Amino acid sequence: MAPSGARPAASLPVVRPMLAVPGALPAEDEEAAWAFEVKWDGARCVVGTTGDGTVRLTSRAGNDATVTYPELGALAERLRGRSAVLDGEVVVLDARGHADFGLLQRRMGIVDPRRAARLAVECPVHLMLFDLMYLDGLSLLGLPYRERRAVLAGLDLAGPRWSVPAYMEGHGRQAWDATLRAGFEGVVAKRLSSLYTPGVRSSHWRKTKHVTTLDVIIGGWSEGRGGIAGLPGAVLVGLEEPAGLRYVGSVGSGLSDTERHDLARYLAVIASPGPPFVNPVPVPGAHWAEPRLVAEITFSGWTAAGILRHPIWHRLRPDLTRLG
Structure with missing residues (x-):
């Protein structure tokens, strides 16, 4: 029936x-x-x-x-x-x-x-x-x-x-x-x-x-396009491990225009000629920085390669940042 x-x-x-x-x-x-x-x-x-x-x-x-x-x-x-x-x-x-x-x-x-x-x-x-x-x-x-x-x-x-x-x-x-x-x-x-x-x-x-909050270390950035050209479109982040700083992904979602301008100033001060990460970073034209800035992000999980899934910027952590 x-x-x-x-x-x-x-x-x-x-x-x-x-x-x-x-x-x-x-x-x-x-x-x-x-x-x-x-x-x-x-x-x-x-x-x-x-x-x-x-x-x-x-x-x-x-x-x-x-x-x-x-x-x-x-x-x-x-x-x-x-x-x-x-x-x-x-x-x-x-x-x-x-x-x-x-x-x-x-x-x-x-x-x-x-x-x-x-x-x-x-x-x-x-x-x-x-x-x-x-x-x-x-x-x-x-x-x-x-x-x-x-x-x-x-x-x-x-x-x-x-x-x-x-x-x-x-x-x-x-x-x-x-x-x-x-x-x-x-x-x-x-x-x-x-x-x-x-x-x-x-x-x-x-x-x-369900999302997880995580503190990550910024080791570089990639340039934005269009109206944010010249500013960070995304920051390249890593986690400290026994072998060194491991790249775990790029975070651009959630960044406001004000935060992009602030990050541009901060990252210019700690610019570095080479990457601080111990593993390859598949981001063409990346700009590097000394790993001093710490950011809080949320994400939904990890890929099989150990890269963040759906990372979203939450805030910079000045209480954990060491500008030296």
């Missing part, structure tokens, strides 16, 4: 994924109207199968990713001949079961079937399925989130390379604390009554990331 409110669909359509807006968790007195999911650090993927034993994977940008992730092809067999369009996130899990975006980058964009097959063995992906838009020729777009998730759960899709992670209703703070303790990227809050609106960034879905 078709789910109540579902509409017949002539064929599997091309569905752009519904998107979440960045924002705070719903207020505690509103939590009962929301579901809370783990925010996975991966690549969005729409999965379509017509029930003929084949699967088509489409990236958020609309590119065909079927060849890229061959290990997900067996999902069609799990659906037992049923046609469906599903929404999910492709991830690579580390030894702790956490998504590692640095490892996933090894898999992204591969279009050579032989190389993709080899990487599927060396660095397999896992597909986290969290929504269902079409099933057996019926559109579920007009159903509320809670009903779509119930139908998805009823498909019993657990497999070696895909799963349907659970969600939590009405307990946003509990979900937040649990994901923080477990080391996940954050929480996605979805209104239980929300319909699926393809391609729309909807306030009915909210994503909130």
